[in-house]
Amino acid sequence: MEMIKVKDLSFEYIRRDEDGNVESINKAIDSISLEVNKGDFIAVLGANGSGKSTLAKHINAILYPTEGGVWVNGLNTAEDRNLWEIRQTAGMVFQNPDNQIIATVVEEDVGFGPENLGVPTEEIWERVEQSLEAVGMLEFRNSSPNKLSGGQKQRVAIAGIMAMKPQCIVLDEPTAMLDPNGRKEVIATVRELNRRENVTVILITHHMDEVIHADKVFVMERGRVMMEGTPREIFSRVDEIKKYRLDVPQVTELAYELKKAGVDLPDGILTVEELVEAIKRIKSR
Amino acid sequence: MIRDITIGQYYPSNSVLHRLDPRVKLIGTFIFIVSLFMFNTLYGYIVVALFLGAVIKLSKVPFRFIARGMKAIVVLMLFMMFFNLFFTPGNTIFELWIIKVTDNGLRQAVFMGIRLIFLILGSSLMTFTTTPNQLTDGLEKIMRPLNHIKVPVHEISMMMSIALRFIPILLEETDKIMKAQMARGADFESGGVLKRAKSLIPLLVPLFVSAFRRANDLAMAMEARCYRGGDGRTKMKPLRYQGKDYAAYACVLVYFAAVIALGIFGDQLF
Structure with missing residues (x-):
C-alpha cells in the first residue's frame, strides 16, 4: 500500500477584512494528486509561493484540505481521531532549527516526542540513544542546542522526529537557513536514514543539488504539480525547469549548453563525475 | 554586550x-x-x-x-x-x-x-x-496539588521552560537588531531618558514581531511532535x-x- 496518497487536493487561504467579509481567496494548492510508496525518497521542488510548504503541512495534518483528501498510511487527515496517529506516522522537520527545539539540552529535546506519546521511561532513553546515533549526534547529547551549528541543530531536530519512530519524514526546506556545509550534512543524514532505516522521505526544497539522489521529483508552480519523474528525466528538460523560476545544477546546465553548442552529450547529466565520463568517451572516439 | x-x-x-x-x-x-x-x-x-x-x-x-x-x-x-x-x-x-x-x-x-x-x-x-526542563519539572511536581483547584500547573511550567529556553535566543536577536539599527544611524546611547526610551521603539517592534513568529513556529513544531498537554505524558527523567x-x-x-x-x-x- 502507498505511504501517502493525495487526491484532488485543493487548499485556499482566505483573507478576510475586519468585518469578516472575504477579501481575497488565494489558491495555494490547486487539485494535486500524487502517491508516495513506502521507502521512497521523494523531492518536491518549487520556487517561493509555489505551494510546496502548504502541501507538506497537509501531510502532517497541520492544515486540512479545502477540497479533496490526503491519506497517510491509509488514514484520512481530515478526521480528528486520526490526528495523533498521523503525526506520529509522518514526522515533520521545519525550516528554522531554533524554532523547533524545545529543550535546552540535546537529549531532553529528542525525548520530547516520545514523552508526548506516553512511551515508558526506559524506552525513551533507548530511543533517544538510537536516534542520536542514527543522525551522528550522540557525542553532543549533553550539549546546549545554542552551542551547535545550524546543520547540527537540524540533525537534532531530525533525531527528535526519529525518536517517535515514524514511517515517513517530511522535511520542509530543512536547509534553507544553513550554510553549504550544514546543507550537505543534513542531506547526507536524511539519505542515510532513508537507506538504512527504510524511512520514507519527502524533501521539500528549492536547492537543485539536493534532489539528484531522490527516487522521484515533483516540480510545483502556482499550486500545481507541473513536472513529475526521476531526477534525470526532470533535469533533461532544462528550459521547462527555468520556466518555473528554478535553476538546474551547475553541471547539468553546463552539459546542456555544451549539447546545444553541438557537443554530443547525453541528456540529464547530474554530477561532475558523469560529465567527466561523458567527455572522456567523446575524446576516446 | x-x-x-x-x-x-x-x-x-x-x-x-x-x-x-x-x-x-x-x-x-x-x-x-x-x-x-x-x-x-x-x-x-x-x-x-x-x-x-x-x-x-x-x-x-x-x-x-x-x-x-x-x-x-x-x-x-x-x-x-x-x-x-x-x-x-x-x-x-x-x-x-x-x-x-x-x-x-x-x-x-x-x-x-x-x-x-x-x-x-x-x-x-x-x-x-x-536545566530549565528540570526546573519546571520540579515546579510542576511541587505544585501538583494545585491541580485540584483547577490551576493549569503543567501548562504554566511548560510556558516557563519555553520562556527560559528562548531568553538567550531573543537576547542574541536583540543584539543583532541593535547592530542593524545602529548601522543605519540609530542612536541608543545619547540624549535624555525620554529620547533614549523613544529610540528603543525601532528595537522593540522588530523584536516583538520576530518573537511572535517564533512562537507560531514553535507551536507548530510542538504539535507536529504530538504535544497535547500534560495528560498521558511520560517523563524521560522522572523525579x-x-x-x-x-x-x-x-x-x-x-x-x-x-x-x-x-x-x-x-x-x-x-
Missing part, C-alpha cells in the same frame, strides 16, 4: 549541585531567600556569605561567570541603595543642602545592597545548576529523591536554623 547577562542561563557541569533533585534546589532557594530577611546582625551576614560561598564552590560554576550576571542588576541596586541612603530617618551624620545622610540610612543602604547581591547570587545559582537529596535538605535546614538562631540571639552573643 547584551549577551553578558547570564541570569537565568544554565551552566553545564557535573557537580553534586547539578545532580541534585530540582525540588531540593527550588525549596532550598526559597528557604535561602526567606533566611535573608530573618536577621539583622553582622554575624548573620557572615554565616550567609559562608554558606553561599560553600555552595558556589560545590557548584563548580566559575565565579567570574556568576559575577558577569551581576552587572545587569547594578542599576537596580544603586537605585535601591539611593533611596535607602537618603530617605531613612535617623541621626544625621552628613548634610548638604536638602540632602541628608543618616547613620541608619547608611547602614540600611549597605545591608540592603548586600542582601540583594546575596539574593541574586542564590537564585541565579539555582538556574546555573538546573525520584535519592540519598544525596535528603542530605541536601538536612544541610539547608541546619543552615536555616543557624540563621534563625542568630536572628534571635545574635545581639546578645558577642
Whole structure:
C-alpha cells in the first residue's frame, strides 16, 4: 500500500477584512494528486509561493484540505481521531532549527516526542540513544542546542522526529537557513536514514543539488504539480525547469549548453563525475 | 554586550549541585531567600556569605561567570541603595543642602545592597545548576496539588521552560537588531531618558514581531511532535529523591536554623 496518497487536493487561504467579509481567496494548492510508496525518497521542488510548504503541512495534518483528501498510511487527515496517529506516522522537520527545539539540552529535546506519546521511561532513553546515533549526534547529547551549528541543530531536530519512530519524514526546506556545509550534512543524514532505516522521505526544497539522489521529483508552480519523474528525466528538460523560476545544477546546465553548442552529450547529466565520463568517451572516439 | 547577562542561563557541569533533585534546589532557594530577611546582625551576614560561598564552590560554576550576571542588576541596586541612603530617618551624620545622610540610612543602604547581591547570587545559582526542563519539572511536581483547584500547573511550567529556553535566543536577536539599527544611524546611547526610551521603539517592534513568529513556529513544531498537554505524558527523567537529596535538605535546614538562631540571639552573643 502507498505511504501517502493525495487526491484532488485543493487548499485556499482566505483573507478576510475586519468585518469578516472575504477579501481575497488565494489558491495555494490547486487539485494535486500524487502517491508516495513506502521507502521512497521523494523531492518536491518549487520556487517561493509555489505551494510546496502548504502541501507538506497537509501531510502532517497541520492544515486540512479545502477540497479533496490526503491519506497517510491509509488514514484520512481530515478526521480528528486520526490526528495523533498521523503525526506520529509522518514526522515533520521545519525550516528554522531554533524554532523547533524545545529543550535546552540535546537529549531532553529528542525525548520530547516520545514523552508526548506516553512511551515508558526506559524506552525513551533507548530511543533517544538510537536516534542520536542514527543522525551522528550522540557525542553532543549533553550539549546546549545554542552551542551547535545550524546543520547540527537540524540533525537534532531530525533525531527528535526519529525518536517517535515514524514511517515517513517530511522535511520542509530543512536547509534553507544553513550554510553549504550544514546543507550537505543534513542531506547526507536524511539519505542515510532513508537507506538504512527504510524511512520514507519527502524533501521539500528549492536547492537543485539536493534532489539528484531522490527516487522521484515533483516540480510545483502556482499550486500545481507541473513536472513529475526521476531526477534525470526532470533535469533533461532544462528550459521547462527555468520556466518555473528554478535553476538546474551547475553541471547539468553546463552539459546542456555544451549539447546545444553541438557537443554530443547525453541528456540529464547530474554530477561532475558523469560529465567527466561523458567527455572522456567523446575524446576516446 | 547584551549577551553578558547570564541570569537565568544554565551552566553545564557535573557537580553534586547539578545532580541534585530540582525540588531540593527550588525549596532550598526559597528557604535561602526567606533566611535573608530573618536577621539583622553582622554575624548573620557572615554565616550567609559562608554558606553561599560553600555552595558556589560545590557548584563548580566559575565565579567570574556568576559575577558577569551581576552587572545587569547594578542599576537596580544603586537605585535601591539611593533611596535607602537618603530617605531613612535617623541621626544625621552628613548634610548638604536638602540632602541628608543618616547613620541608619547608611547602614540600611549597605545591608540592603548586600542582601540583594546575596539574593541574586542564590537564585541565579539555582538556574546555573538546573536545566530549565528540570526546573519546571520540579515546579510542576511541587505544585501538583494545585491541580485540584483547577490551576493549569503543567501548562504554566511548560510556558516557563519555553520562556527560559528562548531568553538567550531573543537576547542574541536583540543584539543583532541593535547592530542593524545602529548601522543605519540609530542612536541608543545619547540624549535624555525620554529620547533614549523613544529610540528603543525601532528595537522593540522588530523584536516583538520576530518573537511572535517564533512562537507560531514553535507551536507548530510542538504539535507536529504530538504535544497535547500534560495528560498521558511520560517523563524521560522522572523525579525520584535519592540519598544525596535528603542530605541536601538536612544541610539547608541546619543552615536555616543557624540563621534563625542568630536572628534571635545574635545581639546578645558577642
